[in-house]
Amino acid sequence: MQACAGTKYKPSAKVSSGAKYKFTKETQKLNKVIRIKDIAEKANVSTGTVDRVLHNRGRVAEDVRQRVLQIAEELNYKPNILARALVNNKTYQVAALIPDPAFDSYWKAPQEGIEKAEEELQQYGMRVSQFCFDPFSAESFVKEAEKLAAKPFDGILVAPVFYRQSLAHFSKWKRQGIPFVLFNTHIPNYEPLMYIGQDSYQSGFLAAKLLHYGNKENASFVVAHIEEDVANSSHLISKEQGFVDYFVTQELESKYNVVQIDVQSGGKQSITQQLDKLFKDTPDIRGVFVTNSKAHIMADYLAQKKLQQVHLVGYDLIEENLAHLNTNRINFLINQNPKGQGYWGIQGLADHLIFKKKNNPIKYLPLDIITKENLHYYIEADQ
Known part of the structure; x- marks a missing residue:
């Protein structure tokens, strides 16, 4: 094993410096690689018989099979899977x-x-x-x-x-x-x-918790599915359910209103019109959860309308999202480790x-919460 760069090995206090490690028969036995040949010799059968027993192929007398398996277990035999695959x-x-x-x-x-x-x-x-x-x-x-x-x-x-x-x-x-x-x-x-x-349900639950932290007053939160066929996408439905259930489990349904919107594709003008209607109909929106990698579309809209009071949580470290994360238009990204x-x-x-x-x-892969401050660690790790 290679030591860490810049560190020196320090002997344990129980072993004096310069002492030689003694290999006993017991340690040699522990370090020995058990081969099919070793099992065959102890069982007094051929290596071919051992091979047939261990790989469950061909005919072998039952008493011989049991003896070989018992000896293999006693010797703690481990097949070399990598070598066999090569x-x-x-x-x-x-x-x-x-x-x-x-x-x-x-x-x-x-x-x-x-x-x-x-x-x-x-x-x-x-x-x-x-x-x-x-x-x-x-x-x-x-x-x-x-x-x-x-x-x-x-x-x-x-x-x-x-x-x-x-x-x-x-x-x-x-x-x-x-x-x-x-x-x-x-x-x-x-x-x-x-x-x-990821656990889609738990990621939606987490998104709700993040938005709740930043909004303690009565408000509306939006679950936004952008350019998705939601009815045919079970993971998006699970994310939305997790988001809603957070407020139910915290007994906050009366304080926070959750609004769902399916933003259909059709160009920037069409998306703007759909979001204009959303914010007109629900003026107390204080947080938006985008269920896919399209948080940057919502961030563009919020910046255009100067809706700085609206917090935004989305997914994925794609270039368009990172630009908005670095300018604080997106507050949090949940990394799905694609x-x-x-x-x-x-x-x-x-x-x-x-x-x-x-x-x-x-x-399940971890639910990593990405902010402007810790983003560079994830970018470096992925390179």
């Missing part, structure tokens, strides 16, 4: 069905995470084919999913941003025995291999396909 020479073809970053820059980060994981896993035979769809078009999602189905894949990573359209493909993959991993949106009913991402979602999604498939490890069905 010599396996098998290629694992994995598909990544993901939104195209050309339509929304948020999706560049998970794509980078996927590519980073593939680069690390290439030596073990992992190959990833990307199928990119328009995140604003359910038809595009279906088209790419059908294109994927035309080829044989060992596993699939998917961002199921279109709930209804995803379900039919989940059923098909289950019937075909293809393991699939979800990221960004959790849909547990179809038993994916695992889900990587790069980590893509990276751990591919790693999860590798654990299952290559390394034969059991996956935890859910890998």
Whole structure:
């Protein structure tokens, strides 16, 4: 193990400086790597028999099988999974069905995470084919999913941003025995291999808590879904529910009014008109929670209208949001670690396909609260 730069090793007070460490038979036994050959010698069988028992292949007498397993346990045998994967020479073809970053820059980060994981896993035979769809078009999602189905894949990573359209493909993959991993949106009913991402409900709960801290007087708060098909996006519904439930659990429903708005796309003028109506109808708005990466659109509007009393919470460290965070037009961003979602999604498939490890069905990533003051730590860590 390499010591930390600039530090010197100081011997423990119990060991005098210059003393030599003595390797006893016990420590040598602990450090010894147990091989199949060692088990075979102790069990008085061939290495081939041990191999068949440990990998559950071929026929072996039951008494011999039990003896080999008992000796393997006594010797604390651990298979060298990495070495086995390296010599396996098998290629694992994995598909990544993901939104195209050309339509929304948020999706560049998970794509980078996927590519980073593939680069690390290439030596073990992992190959990833990307199928990119328009995140604003359910038809595009279906088209790419059908294109994927035309080829044989060992596993699939998917961002199921279109709930209804995803379900039919989940059923098909289950019937075909293809393991699939979800990221960004959790849909547990179809038993994916695992889900990587944030707890959407808790992130909405957190957003409400952040806005409440800065607004102790009676006020209205807005949950804004910007340019989204909310009815077909289960993660956005979960975020909104978490936001509302914060005020319910704190018994604050009578003090704070929660207003929901679906801001439809249609150009800057159309968005401005929709928001003008919102603020006219609800003049006591003191906080806005944007449920996706489009907080910068709301920040542009608040700056244009000089609504400095309105606090703003959103998601994701995309360039447009960071500009507003640095000028205090966005108060907080919740980092969803999209790069980590893509990276751990591919790693999860590798654990299952290559390394034969059991996956935890859910890998929640931390809810990191980003401010102007701590932003640079996250930017540096991601480089």
